Amino acid sequence: MLTIATAASLAHVLRAGCDPGLSSILKRYQPLMAEEQLAVLYVLQPGDRRQDLEAARGCPFEQWEFIVADGGWYEAVFVLDDYGHGHVVLIPDSTECDPELLAICRGHAVPHG
Numbered sequence: 001m002l003t004i005a006t007a008a009s010l011a012h013v014l015r016a017g018c019d020p021g022l023s024s025i026l027k028r029y030q031p032l033m034a035e036e037q038l039a040v041l042y043v044l045q046p047g048d049r050r051q052d053l054e055a056a057r058g059c060p061f062e063q064w065e066f067i068v069a070d071g072g073w074y075e076a077v078f079v080l081d082d083y084g085h086g087h088v089v090l091i092p093d094s095t096e097c098d099p100e101l102l103a104i105c106r107g108h109a110v111p112h113g
Contacts, residue, residue, distance in 0.1 A: 001056055002043040007033040010041070021071025025090060041088045046096035053101070057087055067105050069093070070112035074105035 004010050004026075010033050014026055022043065032038055042056060054060050061076070065086075068075045076089040091101055 001045055001048045001052055003056060004041040004043065006037065019072070019092070021073045022090060022092075024071055025073055025075055029088070038084050039086050039088050041090060043090045044092065044097055044101070046092075046094070049098045050101050053089065053098075057089075061089070061101065061104070064108075067109040068112050069105070069109040074102075074109055075112075076105065 002013070004013060007030070010026060010030060014023060014030075017023075018026070026041070029039065029041060040057075042053060044053065050061055057078075059078075063078065065077045065079050067077075072093050074089075074091040074093060076091065078087040078089070080086050091097055091105055093102065093105075
């Protein structure tokens, strides 16, 4: 699992190169992370499981604000407090990902746009 918590780490991931669908989503977060550290992004990798995600985030994968399907990825957004701090979980729509997480995303996602 890739954890992106700062504007510098986000810029590094984009410079290093990644899946075009993921890159498109990450670029949307650049201005927000440059201004203020409001979100931590979690990018699931092949083999990552729901338990791994929940351990990294320190909370269960429930009570999301919304889940968006975009470019072969699911973007699940969790708002943690009244100040707008949150987590963004990015899950590739791939058979290599946790089937339980994919089922949740497929059942609740709306298309981007």
